[in-house]
Amino acid sequence: MPTLPEAFLKAPIAHRALHDDNIARAENNIAAIDAAIARGFGIEIDLQLSSDGVAMVFHDYALNRLTEGHGAFALQSSEALSTLRFKTGEVGVPTLKQVLDHVAGRVPLLIEVKDQDGAMGPSVGTLEVAAAKVLEGYDGPVALMSFNPHSVAVLAELCPHLPRGITTANWEDEGAKLIPADRRETLGLIEDYDRVGASFISHQWSNLDAPRVAELKEAGAHILCWTIRNPEDEAEARKIAENITFEGYLPT
Structure with a gap:
């Protein structure tokens, strides 16, 4: 089981790169990535899938919050997304390949694969395959994670040499209610940690005192937080977590 590299436990990790609340530097985009690199921060990015099967660096399932586009991200081709204008004025959703080529190992990349099932279930795999192909041969420090343990299990099969973890929470906020109650309960207990061969979790910071987090830490799991x-x-948070994912201020 690959362990989380030491690089992920040193410099704080910029959430969706070092954006400026989407005023001039859009989250997950190149200017925000450059800003994080310039300050030596690690970078967390998100992956979504284009309609033609390309792993793209974008957080939302819809276009309207961040861009001048509308509708579902997954209905857009990579070509269309490459010319999409952000509300910051930036143009183009970057592909994972473009981001990897741009970062080129200068800082650690924590990559979150967004759930494509809709209910944290097993209907995943296409985005994971697309990401794994692009990650082949990348030499920089990189780690993979997802809220959906089924996704993490697929990543374990596709790229067993890369460290992987589960993005975790207490699953009690309003957005979580879109997930079936029994599934939320299982996810909240982080029952899949050993099954998927995880070496870390990135946990909701306000819930770091959960008994399961302490249990995993005692067993040797690395604890990150968001x-x-x-x-x-x-x-x-640092009383429990080994490193943080941050936004909206600059850690010292």
């Missing part, structure tokens, strides 16, 4: 937005929360 998303820290001020120094006070960072100080509290």
Whole structure:
């Protein structure tokens, strides 16, 4: 089982890269990535799948929050997405390949594969295959994770040499209610950690005192957390977590 490289436990990790609340540097885009690299931060990015099967660096399932486009991300081709204008004025959703070529190992990349099932179920695989192909031969520090353990299990088969983890939470917020209650309960208990060969979790920072987190840490799991937005929360989170994912301020 590959372990999480030490690089992921040193410099704080910029959430969706070092964006500026989408004023001039859109999250997950090249300017935000450059800003993170310039300060030596690690970078967390998200993957979605285009209609023609390309792994793209984008968080949302819809276009309207961040771009001048509308509708579902998954209905757009990679070509159309490459010319899409962001509300920041930037043009083009980057592909994973473009981001890997651009970063070129300068900082660690924590890659979250967004759930494509809709209910954290087993209907996944296409995005994972697309990502694994692009990641072949990449020499920089990289780790993979997903809220959906089925996705992490597929990644374990496709690229067993890469460290992998589960993005975790208490699953009690309003958005989580879209997931069936029994599935939320299972996810909240982080029952799939051993099954998928994970070496870390990235957990909801406000729930770091959960007994299961302590149990995993005691067993040797690395504990990252999301998303820290001020120094006070960072100080509290670091009592348990080994590193933070942050946005909206600059950690020292």
